[in-house]
Amino acid sequence: MPIDQKIRELQERRNKILQGGGDKAIQKQKAMGKGTARDRIMILLDEGSFSEYDMFVEHEARDFDMDKKSLPSDGVIIGTGTIEGAPIAIFAQDFTVAGGSLGLMHSRKITKIMDHALKMRIPLIGINDSGGARIQEGVNSLAGYGEIFFRNTLSSGVIPQISVILGPCAGGAVYSPALTDFVFVVQNISKMFITGPEVIKTVLGEEISMEDLGGARVHSEVTGNAHFYAESEDECFAKIKELVSYIPWNNDRKAKCIKPAEPKNDYDINNIVPSDPTLPYDVKDVIRSVTDKSEFFEIQRHWAKNMVIGFGRINGATVGFVANQPLELAGVLDVDSSDKSARFIRYCDAFNIPIITFVDLPGYLPGVDQEHAGVIRHGAKVLYAYSEASVPKITVIIRKAYGGGYIAMGSRHLRADFVFAWPGAEIAVMGPEGAANIIFRKEIMASDDPEATRKAKVEEYKTKVANPYVAAAKGYVDAVIEPCETRRLLIHAIEVSGNKSVALPAKKHGIPPF
Amino acid sequence: MKKKENKLEKLNINYSEYTTRLSSKFKERVSYKPVDKTRLMSFIPGTIIEILIAEGDKVCKGDEILVLEAMKMKNRIKSPVEGLVKSINVELNEKVPKGKVLIEIDLEA
Numbered sequence: 001m002p003i004d005q006k007i008r009e010l011q012e013r014r015n016k017i018l019q020g021g022g023d024k025a026i027q028k029q030k031a032m033g034k035g036t037a038r039d040r041i042m043i044l045l046d047e048g049s050f051s052e053y054d055m056f057v058e059h060e061a062r063d064f065d066m067d068k069k070s071l072p073s074d075g076v077i078i079g080t081g082t083i084e085g086a087p088i089a090i091f092a093q094d095f096t097v098a099g100g101s102l103g104l105m106h107s108r109k110i111t112k113i114m115d116h117a118l119k120m121r122i123p124l125i126g127i128n129d130s131g132g133a134r135i136q137e138g139v140n141s142l143a144g145y146g147e148i149f150f151r152n153t154l155s156s157g158v159i160p161q162i163s164v165i166l167g168p169c170a171g172g173a174v175y176s177p178a179l180t181d182f183v184f185v186v187q188n189i190s191k192m193f194i195t196g197p198e199v200i201k202t203v204l205g206e207e208i209s210m211e212d213l214g215g216a217r218v219h220s221e222v223t224g225n226a227h228f229y230a231e232s233e234d235e236c237f238a239k240i241k242e243l244v245s246y247i248p249w250n251n252d253r254k255a256k257c258i259k260p261a262e263p264k265n266d267y268d269i270n271n272i273v274p275s276d277p278t279l280p281y282d283v284k285d286v287i288r289s290v291t292d293k294s295e296f297f298e299i300q301r302h303w304a305k306n307m308v309i310g311f312g313r314i315n316g317a318t319v320g321f322v323a324n325q326p327l328e329l330a331g332v333l334d335v336d337s338s339d340k341s342a343r344f345i346r347y348c349d350a351f352n353i354p355i356i357t358f359v360d361l362p363g364y365l366p367g368v369d370q371e372h373a374g375v376i377r378h379g380a381k382v383l384y385a386y387s388e389a390s391v392p393k394i395t396v397i398i399r400k401a402y403g404g405g406y407i408a409m410g411s412r413h414l415r416a417d418f419v420f421a422w423p424g425a426e427i428a429v430m431g432p433e434g435a436a437n438i439i440f441r442k443e444i445m446a447s448d449d450p451e452a453t454r455k456a457k458v459e460e461y462k463t464k465v466a467n468p469y470v471a472a473a474k475g476y477v478d479a480v481i482e483p484c485e486t487r488r489l490l491i492h493a494i495e496v497s498g499n500k501s502v503a504l505p506a507k508k509h510g511i512p513p514f
Numbered sequence: 515m516k517k518k519e520n521k522l523e524k525l526n527i528n529y530s531e532y533t534t535r536l537s538s539k540f541k542e543r544v545s546y547k548p549v550d551k552t553r554l555m556s557f558i559p560g561t562i563i564e565i566l567i568a569e570g571d572k573v574c575k576g577d578e579i580l581v582l583e584a585m586k587m588k589n590r591i592k593s594p595v596e597g598l599v600k601s602i603n604v605e606l607n608e609k610v611p612k613g614k615v616l617i618e619i620d621l622e623a
Contacts, residue, residue: 203585204559205609217515229515278532280522302515305537329540330525330532362527368546433529
């Protein structure tokens with residue numbers, strides 16, 4: 001057979017496979033606002049950069065008449081490409097082929113690209129759109145999931161792993177995204193749950209829609225499973241590209257530096273924070289007043305809003321921000337906000353991203369529900385994450401830092417490298433009202449006018465104790481600074497700590513309070 | 515995502531009143547109630563497949579009073595207290611949610 005005929009044969013074979021599950025299935029997919037697996041990869045990756053592997057893979061199932069069925073590429077596309085020059089390994093499940101169901105060869109394709117990503121030390125992106133296990137393939141499907149979870153765990157902290165939920169992701173399938181670093185969801189398209197509405201109704205008699213059970217909004221606002229919410233696939237892909245620009249390719253590298261830029265002039269940093277510690281403001285304004293171009297890429301924006309986390313750049317370098325948000329629940333630490341910040345701190349630490357903490361919190365949220373939900377266990381995660389992190393840690397106490405909250409939020413005692421305090425900072429064992437009530441209890445009770453005495457004692461406490469100078473006198477705070485000096489000092493701190501080296505005791509691994 | 519801006523409210527933390535937004539999770543939290551052993555509740559959603567007592571019966575602590583089938587497991591529910599069965603709030607083969615009061619018991623004087 002002459003070579004041009006062989007090339008034609010290859011082209012024909014390819015074209016057949018490129019039709020995926022066929023026109024009807026593709027139309028159905030598009031009618032739901034969903035792209036096909038290959039379309040999605042093309043939109044996400046740099047033009048012309050995608051190189052597909054294992055296009056000709058076929059399933060080997062023989063039971064239940066499966067031997068008569070051909071499933072193009074076995075319902076999943078894998079390969080490598082680039083996002084703005086950064087190398088990326090990617091897989092995308094193809095819902096048009098047998099509902100994207102996961103059988104043995106399907107899972108082998110996924111684990112092949114996962115192995116490749118880990119070996120090459122490049123980020124992995126997984127696009128999930130699957131009805132779940134391919135029941136006809138029985139325990140081979142389960143084995144496939146297990147092999148994926150194992151690799152997710154092995155790769156964790158070595159290469160960035162990003163999951164994109166662009167369709168159903170149910171049952172065991174949810175645990176691969178849950179083991180990865182970042183989960184993207186899209187309104188009306190993403191559905192994640194362990195047990196679907198039908199089973200819940202049959203077994204328990206509870207009726208709920210897929211959207212209310214495990215839609216994009218639920219995972220963004222209620223469960224905290226999702227990190228980024230988008231209203232369309234295109235918006236989602238734009239956000240993935242932005243995320244990729246902030247993170248390094250692997251844990252041996254630093255994130256790419258870009259050309260430094262000054263913050264916008266919109267923020268008057270000296271006047272963002274009200275001096276009355278009980279009044280709210282948006283801590284994101286403080287973050288934006290120090291970052292390049294005033295840009296802040298927020299993570300988990302809709303969940304545990306009393307804690308703000310995300311990436312920004314200081315003088316061109318990526319940094320991770322952790323900040324209490326006085327605008328929401330007074331910025332308290334609670335079960336969810338502890339969980340949210342602790343995991344992010346560990347992410348930054350794993351991938352060589354300096355952590356900047358802005359502190360303004362009244363302490364922990366009181367309540368039986370919090371205590372019984374395990375605020376001790378969850379709160380401990382924050383202490384663990386800060387203590388263990390060996391990346392540069394810079395803490396700025398912008399207003400209140402009371403009690404356990406002071407210790408937890410990147411304090412000197414958990415080995416912050418730089419601790420700055422603004423002049424309005426109140427660093428104290430507890431808030432002035434509570435402290436005065438305890439310290440001066442007898443005097444207040446014995447007074448002719450207890451209310452007036454109480455007020456006087458609160459003021460006395462504020463003047464004597466609730467300021468940055470007591471902590472500064474002990475060296476717990478390195479410098480009391482004007483707010484407008486913050487950016488300059490952050491730039492300096494990051495420059496100085498570029499070669500930071502700390503030796504933690506040798507161990508297999510710690511036992512964090514998961 | 516549609517923005518629903520919560521209004522500013524007061525939140526007392528350790529005797530200081532903070533002006534802030536309150537999350538719906540915080541506002542909808544269930545306030546604590548001590549466990550009432552005379553009101554026997556389903557610990558899991560399921561189906562009542564056997565009722566072993568009748569209203570007015572005397573039960574001792576540990577007596578089996580119901581069988582609640584859930585997730586293919588037939589759970590034999592025992593009385594947590596000694597007393598008289600005041601009311602049975604379920605029927606045979608009824609599907610019950612978690613936390614439903616199944617049986618009420620009068621503690622004997």
